[in-house]
Amino acid sequence: MKSQAVKGTHDILPAQVPAWRLVESKVRETLERAGAGEIRPPVFEHTETFVKTAGESSDLVVQKEMYTFEDRGERSLTLRPEFTPGFMRAFIQHGMHTLPSPVRLWGMGPVFRAENVQRGRFRQFHQVNYEVLGSDAPLIDAETIALLYDALTAVGLRNLTVKLGSVGDPEDRAAYNDYLRRELEPQAGRLTETSQERLRLNPMRLLDAKDPGDQELIRPLKRPLDFLGEPARSHFEEVQQWLGDWNIPFEIDPAIVRGLDYYRRTAFEVHHGGIGAQSALSGGGRYDGLIESLGGPKTAGIGWAFGVERVLDAMAVDGVEVPAPTVPDxxxxxxxxxxxxxxxxxxxxxxxxxxxxxxxxxxxxxxxxxxxxxxxxxxxxxxxxxxxxxxxxxxxxxxxxxxxxxxxxxxxxxxxxxxxx
RNA sequence: GUGGGUGUAGCUCAGUCGGUUAGAGCACCUGAUUGUGGUUCAGGGGGUCGUGGGUUCAAAUCCCAUCAUCCACCCCA
Incomplete structure (x- = not known):
């Protein structure tokens, strides 16, 4: 029992590699036919890159889920817990805003989070990440979601559930957070401790609360969609229009909330029913303003990531056939x-x-x-x-x-x- | 971080009201087979029974601790 991979990490053995290659080849084909270029950023970045992007109130930071270390030059570095910050940093560093707009980028590789493990959740896992920079058009939102759906369908998955929502513009979120505080602060004592914490830091995330008592208090309240301003509302409706036109099956999830602070307007997730409690294969959304806040040019953006291990789990559940390993002639x-x-x-x-x-x-x-x-x-x-x-x-x-x-x-x-x- | 399940051969597991040298199937090696594979038959290698401590004449089996693993909470990919 001495030789053992670190908790939450796995060897990908020769017998499993054909399935990984199938995912990679189908995704590459789907995304590159739509004009995406592959980018391979480093596995670690300055810690600040991730903290500034994810936000101080995100779980990555608050729950200390990042693998952070100091190198010999006393720089604080962090193994990437997600791809988006590295993509954004590279976009800014290499002046990609001068490329024909919009710029579509995709990448695949390991990411690292110091969470406790369970089915579908590991400390080193792999993501496919896709981002579109330079357009805030609803058409791009719909295209981005459609490409996600097409990529997952191309690897052979069925029975996918696409959940669509909108977290609104910053002022909408502020108004909604104000509303939640107004409604809940008088009865904050009845909330669980974590919910009280959220009420202070990021009230919107209270909607995720699973505690029955908390749910009881939250149920009668209005949802983020009720607080969308006119620009966000018409944007949301147009995205739905396009997806409907293209026969992408989706359902509106009025309570959809993102764990990362940078999202604006469109937010979405794709779920699969057969892979345990961690049913989300993918999550994503729009983040106009992020690049600017990181010191880059004003650039709209939208993107998603899916977990490769979860997709492989779902493929096994769905009985997707994987090509056999090559044999000698x-x-x-x-x-x-x-x-x-x-x-x-x-x-x-x-x-x-x-x-x-x-x-x-x-x-x-x-x-x-x-x-x-x-x-x-x-x-x-x-x-x-x-x-x-x-x-x-x-x-x-x-x-x-x-x-x-x-x-x-x-x-x-x-x-x-x-x-x- | 919290809760529950499980730790016996490379894999899947049996054995656990304490009692000889710890077992099976699969896998692996050899032979039957000195020029012909899959099947079959025979034989063989491989175990600190997760680890440490305790109880006992005696512990894989009972007790305590610890570690690992799986699932779940939380959060998400």
């Missing part, structure tokens, strides 16, 4: 010591065109066939003293069981002609 079996050198040399040459494995010690024919069978190869090719005399390989088709003597100079051609049959 041919497996060479040396029947004596001399043949060991011969098949090793032959394998090197054949590998310019085929996938080739071989036994690395001499084998008797029965054992050699067993090696070949277990490699998953289509063909086994035996080499011993008889073959050496004739300059041939004894090639057996492991599916049909038929066998032929093939001159070594024609081995490649022989295999290529038959591998698809």
């Amino acid at each position: 041919v497996f060479l079996v040396p029947l004596d010591e001399t043949a060991v050198a011969e098949v090793a040399a032959a394998a090197r040459l054949l590998r310019s065109d085929l996938s080739v494995q071989h036994s690395v010690i001499k084998r008797n024919p029965g054992r050699g066939m067993k090696d070949a069978d277990r490699s998953g190869a289509r063909f086994a090719a035996l080499r011993g003293d008889r073959e050496r005399e004739l300059g041939t390989y004894e090639v057996k088709d492991l599916i049909s069981g038929s066998q032929e003597s093939v001159p070594e100079t024609q081995l490649l051609q022989y295999l290529q002609e038959r591998e698809d049959r």
Whole structure:
């Protein structure tokens, strides 16, 4: 029990990699056909980059969910708990506002959060992240949500639930927070401790409260959607219009709230019912003003992230078929010591065109066939003293069981002609 | 951080009112098979029973602590 990966981290083993590649290839195809460029920011950034982006009242900061450390130069650095801050920093640093607008960026990789683990929640996990910078048009909101839906559908998921809401503009949120404080402060003593904390820091998040007593107090209150100003309201309606036009199934979630402070207007999540309590595959929203607050040019933005492990979990639940790992085209079996050198040399040459494995010690024919069978190869090719005399390989088709003597100079051609049959 | 479940072979697990040398299936290695795979048969390797302490003539089994793991709360990806 000594050799053990750190709590909340996992090895992705060879048998699992094909599923990861399937997700990555489908997502890449979906997003890049829509004009997204892949960006690969560093895994760690200055701590400040994350704190300024997420906000002081976010759980990432408040609950100390970030892996923060000091390097030898006494800089405070943090392993990324999400992609968006790194994308924003890179956008500003490289002057991407001069690129044709809007700029669409996507990325994939590990992120780190110091949370307690459960199904669908890990300390190192992986996200696919997508952001569009430079447009505040409702059309872009709808396009962004549609691409998320298309990407998840492309990997084979069904029965997805898209939840759509709006957190309004900053002044709407301020008005709503004021309203919540007005309504709840007189009876704050009846709220749980965490809810009282939220009432002080970010009242809107009270809507997430699960405590029955808290819910009782909150239920009669108005929702954020009731406080949308005219600009946010018409924006929200137009997004719905587009999604309806494109047949993207969605439902309005009047209580949708984001844990991160930077969201404005459109907010959305995609859920899947079969993967336990952590049912959110993805979350995202609009964040106009974020780049400006980070010292960049005034730039609108919207984006989302999905958790790769959760998507893989959902794929398994939905029975999505994953391509099998590649198997060798041919497996060479040396029947004596001399043949060991011969098949090793032959394998090197054949590998310019085929996938080739071989036994690395001499084998008797029965054992050699067993090696070949277990490699998953289509063909086994035996080499011993008889073959050496004739300059041939004894090639057996492991599916049909038929066998032929093939001159070594024609081995490649022989295999290529038959591998698809 | 809190709560509950579970820790016995690489994997899935049995064994637990305390009692000889701790078991099975799968996987792995060897042989039956000195030129032919999948099936079958025979044999073999592999365990500090998570860890530490306690009770006892005797502990995988009972008690305490601790760690890990799974699920859930919280929050979200």
